[in-house]
Amino acid sequence: MIVNTYAPQIFNLAFHFTHSREEAEDVTQEIFLKLFSSLKKYKKEMNFTAWLLTLARNHLIDKYRREKKEKSLRQELDERVLTESGLLSPENGHDQKEVKLIVWKALDQLSTEVRLSIVLFDLMGKTYEETAEILDVPVGTIKSRINRGRLQLARLLADQQPQKRRI
Amino acid sequence: MSCQEITILLNDYLDGVLSPTQKQEVEAHLKECSTCQELLSNLQQVRVTLREFPQISVPPSLAEKLYQIPAKKKAKWPTWLGWLARPLPQQITATLAALSLAISFYTLLPNRAMLAKYLNQQLHLGYHHISSLWTQAESITVNIEKVSDSLKAPWQALKEEGKED
Numbered sequence: 001m002i003v004n005t006y007a008p009q010i011f012n013l014a015f016h017f018t019h020s021r022e023e024a025e026d027v028t029q030e031i032f033l034k035l036f037s038s039l040k041k042y043k044k045e046m047n048f049t050a051w052l053l054t055l056a057r058n059h060l061i062d063k064y065r066r067e068k069k070e071k072s073l074r075q076e077l078d079e080r081v082l083t084e085s086g087l088l089s090p091e092n093g094h095d096q097k098e099v100k101l102i103v104w105k106a107l108d109q110l111s112t113e114v115r116l117s118i119v120l121f122d123l124m125g126k127t128y129e130e131t132a133e134i135l136d137v138p139v140g141t142i143k144s145r146i147n148r149g150r151l152q153l154a155r156l157l158a159d160q161q162p163q164k165r166r167i
Numbered sequence: 168m169s170c171q172e173i174t175i176l177l178n179d180y181l182d183g184v185l186s187p188t189q190k191q192e193v194e195a196h197l198k199e200c201s202t203c204q205e206l207l208s209n210l211q212q213v214r215v216t217l218r219e220f221p222q223i224s225v226p227p228s229l230a231e232k233l234y235q236i237p238a239k240k241k242a243k244w245p246t247w248l249g250w251l252a253r254p255l256p257q258q259i260t261a262t263l264a265a266l267s268l269a270i271s272f273y274t275l276l277p278n279r280a281m282l283a284k285y286l287n288q289q290l291h292l293g294y295h296h297i298s299s300l301w302t303q304a305e306s307i308t309v310n311i312e313k314v315s316d317s318l319k320a321p322w323q324a325l326k327e328e329g330k331e332d
């Protein structure tokens with residue numbers, strides 16, 4: 001089913017965009033409503049997944065712009081999600097857990113376009129080409145955004161755990 | 168090279184896609200510069216960590232709501248789209264020719280309901296091929312005179328088949 005296959009991708013994208021579980025749920029529903037009413041616009045030469053994720057991305061960006069959400073609202077971290085997903089499970093060593101948490105939170109400090117690129121490429125495993133198609137920019141732009149984003153995250157990580165690096 | 172110049176090469180360095188000369192320069196710089204070493208180590212951690220982040224599962228309550236959307240919108244989209252994500256079976260190519268033919272008839276004699284029925288019967292062929300054919304039919308407007316007579320007979324056969332059920 002369309003829902004089974006694509007809901008996880010949309011939901012994850014929405015979650016990383018809003019960083020609120022509730023908001024991500026609402027937005028996922030809105031995107032699916034939009035999807036079913038926009039199917040007519042889908043053309044055979046388009047990659048369906050990319051088309052759908054582009055629709056999702058546009059919806060997220062439009063909504064965010066329209067509502068002018070406070071950044072702090074999106075910065076709220078849902079630790080429950082991390083725990084549930086096993087990210088903070090005890091099998092992960094303390095340091096590893098800490099690094100994960102820092103990186104997870106640091107994602108929020110990236111600009112929207114950089115964050116979306118990282119989420120699609122690094123977290124969702126899309127290729128450079130797919131990411132470029134979804135975000136509707138050249139592959140070179142995606143590569144430099146990902147490069148920049150990761151470096152930014154690396155610096156934020158360094159800021160958060162300086163004592164370890166010094167030894 | 169300056170730290171700034173090295174920095175922008177670090178991802179490519181970790182990906183192993185630098186030229187031998189660039190690689191040498193980066194490594195020479197790293198030996199001398201603890202700042203860039205540290206950044207490299209953090210970058211490596213970031214890359215690994217990002218890859219390890221799990222997909223967040225869709226809450227069942229949300230999935231339930233999403234399932235209900237297609238039902239509400241049913242009239243607006245072809246039923247075969249519901250099979251969108253069905254795995255593609257192996258026999259797809261075999262029947263593809265037949266489908267293409269059907270589509271050319273579709274444009275020839277646009278009996279949409281009839282062809283929709285036929286396409287529905289072919290659902291198990293998998294979405295991508297059907298969808299591309301379908302949209303092809305939607306976008307191409309072939310004038311009846313322009314299509315060779317040889318296509319008309321199979322179309323008749325198809326029509327007869329459709330009447331049977």
Ligand SMILES: [Zn+2]
Nearest residue numbers: 015016017107
């Ligand atoms: Zn996120």
Ligand SMILES: [Zn+2]
Nearest residue numbers: 170200202203
């Ligand atoms: Zn340096």
